Amino acid sequence: MPETAIDVLGLTKVYKDGYKALDSVSLTVQKGSIYGLLGPNGAGKTTLISILSGLFDRTSGQVKILGENTEDLYRNELQEKIGVAPQEIALYELLTPLENLSYFASLYGISGEKFKTRSKELLEKFGLWDVRNKPVKRFSGGMKRRLNLIAALIHKPQLLFLDEPTEGIDVQSRNAILEYLTELNEKEKITIIYTSHLLAEAESFCHEILIIDKGEKMIHGKMGDLLKDSGKGLQQVFLELTGSHYRDL
Secondary structure (H helix, E strand, C coil), X not given: CCCEEEEEEEEEEECCXXXXXXXXXXXXXXXXXXXXXXXXXXXXXXXXXXXXXXXXXXXXXXXEECCEEHHHCCHHHHHHHEEEECCCCCCCCCCCXXXXXXXXXXXXXXXXXXXXXXXXXXXXXXXXXXXXXCCHHHCCHHHHHHHHHHHHHCCCCCEEEEECCCCCCCHHHHHHHHHHHHHHHHHXXXXXXXXXXXXXXXXXXXXXXXXXXXXXXXXEEEHHHHHHHHCCCHHHHHHXXXXXXXXXX
């Protein structure tokens, strides 16, 4: 049986105001998979990623990350195994790319030649080496999004969480990010958990998907099997499950 990267059973999250963001969600992610968490605004995607990555506590349910119960892992041990690229850009804009990466790398005990080699490799890969000493505040949205991803990859995580990694960026940056992530998955077998509202992108990028709405699991399975069985594209499947009404927050 294939090894699993994530095992979730009956995961529920209720906030202090009584809002139930997740309602008994269960899922399994195989190691080496690109797994899409899809849903409308307010569906619970970001809450789910935040719990899986150790940022939020759950109300109830069981979560295993890379075979370990999360309650059995010290927080720093979990963080060393995962990388998180949040939807909101998590960079210090007055610092340069190298200064930002040096800070994030230091959280994992990475410094010296190891840091120099890794940071140069990633900055060159994403076309940011030539601007490594310029303040991030001068960068375009696409450049910031690429650097945000590099910060999540600096320590070579086994499991990578991406919350809207290509939101609001140019076609070139989107292409560069997706090409690198596909290569990383194929060559290093890194497991990727991905959320996006770009369903055409998700359809071509993800191996498996989970569609959730109002905190509940709607459908789950391998991308090819789900679309073949339905005879429809991902967008049509998505709208049939979640409806076509507006989801303004």
